[in-house]
Amino acid sequence: MLPETQTPPSRSRAAAAAARFALWLAPLALLLVAATASRGAEGGSAGVSEGQLLRGAGLFAAVSALILLVLAEFVFRRRMARGTYHLLLLVGLFMLPVIAILGASATVLEETKTVASCNSCHIMHPFVNDMKDPSSATLAARHYKNGWIPDHQCYSCHTTYGVHGTLEGKRDGLRHWLLYVTGTWKEPINYKGSYPNINCTGCHAGTPKFQRVPSHAALNRYLSKDQVGCITCHGPSHPTPLERPVTPGKEAPK
Amino acid sequence: MSAAAESPAAVASADAAPAAPDRLLRLAAVLALVGLGCVLIFLMFGFLPWTVGVGLFLGIPVLGVAMLIYLYVVVRNLKQHGQL
Numbered sequence: 001m002l003p004e005t006q007t008p009p010s011r012s013r014a015a016a017a018a019a020r021f022a023l024w025l026a027p028l029a030l031l032l033v034a035a036t037a038s039r040g041a042e043g044g045s046a047g048v049s050e051g052q053l054l055r056g057a058g059l060f061a062a063v064s065a066l067i068l069l070v071l072a073e074f075v076f077r078r079r080m081a082r083g084t085y086h087l088l089l090l091v092g093l094f095m096l097p098v099i100a101i102l103g104a105s106a107t108v109l110e111e112t113k114t115v116a117s118c119n120s121c122h123i124m125h126p127f128v129n130d131m132k133d134p135s136s137a138t139l140a141a142r143h144y145k146n147g148w149i150p151d152h153q154c155y156s157c158h159t160t161y162g163v164h165g166t167l168e169g170k171r172d173g174l175r176h177w178l179l180y181v182t183g184t185w186k187e188p189i190n191y192k193g194s195y196p197n198i199n200c201t202g203c204h205a206g207t208p209k210f211q212r213v214p215s216h217a218a219l220n221r222y223l224s225k226d227q228v229g230c231i232t233c234h235g236p237s238h239p240t241p242l243e244r245p246v247t248p249g250k251e252a253p254k
Numbered sequence: 255m256s257a258a259a260e261s262p263a264a265v266a267s268a269d270a271a272p273a274a275p276d277r278l279l280r281l282a283a284v285l286a287l288v289g290l291g292c293v294l295i296f297l298m299f300g301f302l303p304w305t306v307g308v309g310l311f312l313g314i315p316v317l318g319v320a321m322l323i324y325l326y327v328v329v330r331n332l333k334q335h336g337q338l
Contacts, residue, residue: 055297062294066287073283077275089279093286093324097317104293104309111301120302181303 051110058103065096112173113155121180123189126244128154139237148203157237160196168193188241197223200230282323289317 072080072088080088111117119128131140131153140157143149149156159169172193179185201223204210211217215233222228231237289312296309332338 059294059297062290062297066290066294069283069287069290073275073280089283089324093282094321097286097290097321100290100293100297101314101317104296104314107297108301108306108310114301117301177303177306181307 049110051106054103054106055110056103058100058107061096061099061103065092065100068092068096109170112170113152115152115154118154121176123180123185127238130239136239138239139231139234157199158193158195160194160199161202187246188244190241195229195231196226197228197230200234276327278323278327282320282327285316285320285323289313289315289320293317 068088069092072085072092077085115128115131118124127140130136130138131144133141134145140153143157144153155169158172159165201210216223219228223230292308292313294309296305296313299305329338
């Protein structure tokens with residue numbers, strides 16, 4: 001029989017295993033955050049962004065929660081004190097999953113701004129290839145090669161300012177994703193979202209070059225009310241449907 | 255109270271985690287493992303059409319359901335013990 005102050009051997013073994021697990025978690029967390037940071041550095045961005053940090057935190061939380069849950073529920077449950085079991089469930093089934101969900105959500109919000117995320121669907125390749133083509137004269141290519149928009153080029157032009165613009169952008173992204181994964185998009189693809197002139201004038205309107213053009217002053221009233229679009233005179237912003245390759249099996253009906 | 259009930263072994267067994275798993279907790283744990291696995295795939299492979307589907311539209315809802323079941327079990331147990 002054990003003295004009251006002594007813990008049963010199986011319980012000490014479980015505690016030792018939990019301690020070993022905790023010791024493993026710290027280097028694992030450092031490895032994951034370092035891997036995430038190095039990916040950010042390879043991408044050419046300086047330092048680690050909040051999104052990358054939250055992604056690292058999400059990775060750490062998801063891996064830790066998976067290991068913790070397996071150990072607590074399927075390996076050590078019978079050998080564990082009730083309090084320890086409940087504490088591990090609180091951490092593994094609630095606290096760490098909340099961090100994992102926050103990390104995943106932050107990653108989505110950040111990643112959807114990148115050109116790579118737009119280019120991850122192959123139907124966007126003609127647009128991104130044209131934008132990165134130095135010999136192209138489209139608006140997107142001129143903005144890209146001249147470095148007028150340093151990063152997040154697709155997102156910067158296709159998302160209207162403010163919370164409304166962000167929500168509209170995410171809604172459009174969801175619609176595009178659904179069309180893509182279900183294969184229900186129609187060729188040639190056309191931009192269906194709103195494109196207010198503020199997306200252009202937000203950067204250009206205050207510049208001397210913009211103000212020197214007489215037609216800008218003459219059309220100011222119409223431009224501000226979106227009755228005349230910037231791309232009416234300054235297009236095309238991307239390759240026209242005739243210049244784009246059509247996805248096999250998605251030819252437009254004649 | 256009997257002598258057996260007061261013995262350290264009996265105290266230890268009363269203090270131990272339940273031998274039979276709570277079925278709802280087990281369900282929550284399994285759902286959480288599935289959900290976490292899906293979220294992990296998204297976080298590891300990054301933003302791709304299939305990872306968005308697996309991680310966000312499958313993983314997060316499944317993980318959310320697991321967390322709700324866990325919270326339900328916690329509230330139920332607290333009520334059973336007269337804490338709520």
